[in-house]
Amino acid sequence: MQYLRNVATLKLNTGLCTGCRLCVIVCPHAVFEIENKKALIANIDNCMECGACALNCQFGAIYVKSGVGCASGILNGILNNTEPTCGCTGTGAKESSCC
Amino acid sequence: MNNSFDYSNIKPLTLAIPSVSAKWTGNDFANAVKVRWGIGRNNSKITPGIYKIGNPNSQSDIFVSANYKLSFDILRKNLNAFDAWILVIDTKGVNVWCAAGKGTFGTENLVRSINKNSIKDIVTHRRLIVPQLGAVGVAAYKIMELTGFRVIFGPVRASDISEFVKAGYKATPGMRRVDFPFYERAKLIPVDLVYWKYRLIAALFVVFLFSGLDRSGFLFSKMFQTSLFPVLNILTGYFAGIVITPLLLPVFPVRAFSLKGALCGLIFIAILNWFFIAPTIERIALGLIGIAVASFTALNFTGATTYTSLSGVKLEMKWAIPFQIGFAAVGLLLFIISKLI
Secondary structure, three states, rough: OOOOOOOOOEEOHHHOOOOOHHHHHHHOOEEEEEEOOOEOOHHHHHHHHHOOHHHHOOOOOOOOOOOOOHHHHHHHHHHHHHOOOOOOOOOOOHHHHHH | OOOOOOOHHHOOOOHOOOEEEEOOOOOHHHHHHHOOOOOOOHHOEOOEEEEEEEEOOOOOEEEEEEOOOHHHHHHHHOOOOEEEEEEOOOOOOOHHHHHHHOOOOHHHHHHHHHHOHHHHOOOOEEEEEEEEEHHOOOHHHHHHHHHHEEEEEEOHHHHHHHHHOOOOOOOOOOHHHHOOOHHHHHHHHHHHHOOHHHHHHHHHHHHHOOOOOEOOOOOHHHHHHOOOOHHHHHHHHHHHHHHHHHHHHHHHHOHHHHHHHHHHHHHHHHHHHHHHOOOOHHHHHHHHHHHHHHHHHHHHHOOOOOOOOHHHHHHHHHHHHHHHHHHEEEEEEHHHHHHOO
């Protein structure tokens, strides 16, 4: 399943990539592939901006504005003037594989 | 003391570590059902710390888990053939993926937990198996720098752990993918169904009350006689958005969740209309409200999916929310007018 096209903020700087494969390992949506010993973004529209790749790239080759893709979380953020937060804790906590 | 038991291999530290069973009791099953309905979710916690499963020794694997009871229970159930350690870190009772997004299942917390539980004295190896989805919060290279432990990202699903370990800590591409099949979507519905209950009751109350509006003022008899159709419109929109849309998610040929919900709401409200006789203006009015409800509740399902991005949801909300508010407002206005003409 794919969500909206051409919106993911994911960027890869191939110049900094060492081909360590960790982005391939941590990505839950097979966004990355390795070609000629370097990572490449093969399926950008699969990206859900979870941020696992960027956090685990010790060479700083990956950028993504990560966060929860959750409408009520974004509404909470707007209403409380904070970053989008998922209603996972506190009363009325939501269950899901994400939050 | 004439005892052949060799005490030299046992450290008091590991003796004090609690053991857990891989078997689920009736209470564990009851908990799993309850939390899916949003009951007692905030008390569904495991005490953070280190646990044994089977008879682990200094060479046994360490599996890292969140302290949400269901996460922990699913892990231990899948470790039934293992002698292993489970390191439970304090995520405030939130599951791995979500806690990783919030940072509680994160580098800092894991380092603290490794030190606090003297993991270096319990095992002689230096590897930790962290669920792959924990990578959202745990930077493997930082754990190595700060503790000397090598983080091995395990499979997404605990049910693949056994095969993963047998393959020499290697996951197949399929084990690394998060999918969102029918039964996964179905599992998430009960909590959403309960989550919006007060807002649902409020919406039902509004149309119930407005049903009694009349040119002559307000008639209780009219309210009781004509409120069934309006109430059913709201309920239909609610169930279309919360139950049917998630179940049939890939069936609707649009990507935006608000459109999937609106489409689903339109279909079911059309069916509802087939069974009722009502003035056209009232049909349109209630249809608009019902579709807005279906669209909004479906949009909220983005919070439960495993593939929607922050940028995508933000973009969708920018145009969807004004439409939903517009539909609901125009619908309510037309509904009031239909009562007064």
